[in-house]
Amino acid sequence: MPAYATNMRFKFPIVALALEIVTIILFALFAVYDDGKGHGHSAHSNETHHEEKPLDLYPMFQDVHVMIFIGFGFLMTFLKRYGFSSVGINLLLAAFGLQWGLLMQGIWHLDDGKIKISIFKIINADFSTATVLISFGAVLGKTSPVQLLIMTILEITIFSINEHLVANVLKANDVGASMIIHAYGAYFGLAVARVLYRPGLRNGHENDGSVYHSDMFAMIGTVFLWMFWPSFNSAIAEPGYTQLTAVINTYLSLAACVMSAYAISSLVEHKGKLDMVHIQNATLAGGVAVGTCADMNIEPFGAMLIGLVAGIISTLGFKFLTPILSSNLGIQDTCGVHNLHGMPGILGGLAGIVAVALGKKEGGSAAMQAAALASSLGFALVGGFLTGFIMKLPIWGQPPDQNCFDDSIYWEVPEEEDENEESLAHADHSKNKAEA
């Protein structure tokens, strides 16, 4: 079955090295250091930062960096046997993606024919990888590293087109990227997941779940994402009080979101218990949903209302919608990115339309906000389907159903370790139960 060729010995090294060498050549041709003499920054914010010192944004950059590599990486370690892949492939994709993102975003904003690399640019490069990491969550455990590198190239390339359209053509506001990162990344990933649908996993997979310690590792990701989200939503905001507004709105939205996520988790679960899946994910929905209007004058209580609603929607999504997507629509969304990034991203886009319509952002246009949301969803779905079909080509390898959600297919997993023993013992035990 060539579609399930799992031996990566030559395929993966060749693809990875070839991509890196091509990337280095492109950097040699186009990339230089920012020397402060350019024509102003531009990205999916259209403010300029002329009076800033070159490292003023560096602490915020590092917060975003932690979200990308620790936050996304550890959030996905909740699976019992997929921690190496979650944090390790996250590192691989983000490390490649940030280089690719610098190029793809840079070509829209050349300065004397060159990409001038600044802290602002590397923040945006990190941002571009977030789309890939979100989509990674949708297909986690069911794809090979080569497939995922292909996805990284395509998703970031398409992202850069949509971002240029939204920020520079439509001139829409999306400072915290509810639309262009979260909704885009989620629906892109869901479209890929749809194309890669596996009927063999219809009834679940024994490794598609957590153990106690893997849930603890995932909480490292959750909490770092939660803490640094104000930096994510404000990093590229206009410096000064606008940036402060973005920090405060995000801080408060997340705090309110925690309360509603916990409340609804307890309400819908058996005996009122809390569910780690909800706590790990839905507590973050407030950061996603307040993104678009983070730098708008929506008042602190407005931000809290957005967070409150996001926490409710997200938790209900995990409980009721994810099973339906899987069984009825053939969308197997491993991490539930639809609930954390998809719906809250759309909520953020809608909140932005309303806020702009209410005059909460100078010079904003509700129609352009709506066009930006539609554009992001359109690029995501079309791009995701196309990318899914390309990823499905047998040449890239793909794990067979029974090896899904299992590190040992792509990693040397310690043979002599205690855990394996347990798993075996446990598997035997389960079997006995089943036979009894």
Place this chain on the structure above:
Amino acid sequence: MPAYATNMRFKFPIVALALEIVTIILFALFAVYDDGKGHGHSAHSNETHHEEKPLDLYPMFQDVHVMIFIGFGFLMTFLKRYGFSSVGINLLLAAFGLQWGLLMQGIWHLDDGKIKISIFKIINADFSTATVLISFGAVLGKTSPVQLLIMTILEITIFSINEHLVANVLKANDVGASMIIHAYGAYFGLAVARVLYRPGLRNGHENDGSVYHSDMFAMIGTVFLWMFWPSFNSAIAEPGYTQLTAVINTYLSLAACVMSAYAISSLVEHKGKLDMVHIQNATLAGGVAVGTCADMNIEPFGAMLIGLVAGIISTLGFKFLTPILSSNLGIQDTCGVHNLHGMPGILGGLAGIVAVALGKKEGGSAAMQAAALASSLGFALVGGFLTGFIMKLPIWGQPPDQNCFDDSIYWEVPEEEDENEESLAHADHSKNKAEA
């Protein structure tokens, strides 16, 4: 036994949502963004920061944020079966507490009838939650989420009164909050623990201890607290060289404290071995104890002496005092907050009195320092007893003795996980031993 109603299905969601909605209404009435046009900041420091840019304190805020959510959260994950609650309920209480703290601290410093939210204010809001998280450590494993939300409201409200008294009426110095956060939080929690005394746990509980990996998770909390403590003690210091002094004093006090905590741990333990409980906690006592005089001119060696003594006192407390408190005074202090925050907090208050008396802080008064310490202890004990009695009301639910220190009473714990198997196997094994 209605006092032990463990089903949280309606009670918890209703309380959490009601609190959040009330909070949002209060924010709608009182909270606005800081626009830089106010009458200066004020909090438990009485300096103003007129020439600062709105985000100058943001990196320090994020350090404090990490201490609150990762530091306190993971420090408490040392218990073998209580990691979900430690990090998860820590997130819940802090997320609610920071909102409540913004309101409670804000009403003492209204500006045109409004609370103007700045980075300075959200640092103080984070600080106010620290008192609750310290007290949480004293009652860890023995309280329900609803009880803890009640404690959060009351403790922060009382904290805000004491803080106002100490900073604005007594005009005492407590830049790193040895008195108003650490001593207050510890004795408040110990008073609550006294009221909630459980005779049934007199002889210990099988889950009231660590396993290898839970001790490793706890070290994540310890090390992040240790690293960022200089930010905690200096965040609201007067900008410039005074703030630098606070950083350096805390950096050095913590370093000296590590040496004495390790030395004493080895000295008092069987065969000279190190004890993880001491290492996780007593290494931090230097940060607590140097808090009050962090911004004073005590000289680097003065800070190191304070840290040295704090490490000794704290380790000895864990070894000799905690068992006495439990068996003789009915104070079951799960995390030993008396040793990490209580005694070192008092030491910090006393050091502050001495330092001010020696003229190490311009304009300080030793009598006012002493009054501040007494006030903090008084509010803590009286407030803690009252809060304990309110928390004891059967309506809030409370776990039965046998379900203490166990996540599964309030959380969906993965059923099919390896750990449960082990626990069962282990429990059987222990029983066999006991029967043999």
Place this chain on the structure above:
Amino acid sequence: MPAYATNMRFKFPIVALALEIVTIILFALFAVYDDGKGHGHSAHSNETHHEEKPLDLYPMFQDVHVMIFIGFGFLMTFLKRYGFSSVGINLLLAAFGLQWGLLMQGIWHLDDGKIKISIFKIINADFSTATVLISFGAVLGKTSPVQLLIMTILEITIFSINEHLVANVLKANDVGASMIIHAYGAYFGLAVARVLYRPGLRNGHENDGSVYHSDMFAMIGTVFLWMFWPSFNSAIAEPGYTQLTAVINTYLSLAACVMSAYAISSLVEHKGKLDMVHIQNATLAGGVAVGTCADMNIEPFGAMLIGLVAGIISTLGFKFLTPILSSNLGIQDTCGVHNLHGMPGILGGLAGIVAVALGKKEGGSAAMQAAALASSLGFALVGGFLTGFIMKLPIWGQPPDQNCFDDSIYWEVPEEEDENEESLAHADHSKNKAEA
């Protein structure tokens, strides 16, 4: 066998307390706060920072701090039964080392007979501890805490001499310290390991390996090191665009290094699988190798080429060179520091020579760069051998072969824990296999 006296009860506390008290006395004599009125900073960079505010470097300091305490600490937790020691002794050595480093570096740069402590100085103090933590990796699991404290004193003292020589006499460039920290620390540690060679471990040790969860903890260290390395390499660079260059070069070198480390890991491993040892370590070699020329005008693609080569060399080193060092040269390098810090450090020194020769750094001299590399290696090897012989003195204690790589010799390890049960069960199981 007195050389293997494992009881630390009096030896360790006395040594630790005596060292701390001597240190405090020296601080009382020599250390004061920086008041901004000094004659300029100086360290292994010879720039001055007159116009900076006292806390401008504080966020970068905290990044470096995280690398020292979380990064190095958790990176070494990969061993299955040595996590307490890895993160705990790392904390001990670094906490003492930073105090000792402040003194040793400070005596070369006295200001009116005093060491004026600034953020710049505490960054350098943290840096000096990095040499010890690198060497610690080489001897991990085979040394007592007392031996390691002795190593800390000697290694930092010798480091300070070499650093003074390199920066102030030779006036060589080494902003990211490829030579004076990484190469020095690695070869110092390898020389110590050579002297402490244990024939009894020639055929390995059952605890000298990882389990699934210990590899996950190690990834926390890896990712924090990886993310904050741009701060390490730029913290003491000249403020402004030079510092920006150091950030960007490191960011890109690390990204390229991830790609080559993953590619080569897959290429050399059985069935093309990835090996956690490579991923945990070799992904960081790009940060080491770009250190010396981080602030030079090597262009972004130059930094990426350095990272690409570093990732290849480092991974191949782990696969092919480490076994040879162990079996043929008697150098048992537990963490493979030769591959992460040794060879990439030399590569960094060589790259610096080439870059300076090509005129990428104003005022640089290729000969002085070469002298700096030779000096660093010379001090490392001679200092390491001498230190090794001192550490070998029976008085300091040393674990017997069978207790190597095992926390329980120096720590109270939870007796009633699940893991022990497993280990025992597992050990039995292995034995059965072996006997079968």
